[in-house]
Amino acid sequence: MSTATVNIHELAEILDVSHSTILKGRKKGQHALYVKGFKIGDADNSPLRWFVDDVHEFLESKRTPTKSDQSDMYLA
DSSP states (O other): OOOOEEEHHHHHHHHTSOHHHHHHHHHHTOOTTGGGOEESSSSTTOOEEEEHHHHHHHHHHHOOOOHHHHHHHHHO
């Protein structure tokens, strides 16, 4: 597992959402990726970070198979 991380602004850009959407989803605890954020430090204003691997895993879980992916299944 990689230790590379992204901050809330980078995550918002990757997902094409606002950082306030991430914060709201995190507060509600209803989003699989948003709740994986962690703070580096104990202060209230410590920055939130997400592991890049978690972001990639989330995006892969949302991927829908394309026609070429489906035809590849029959070739295997």
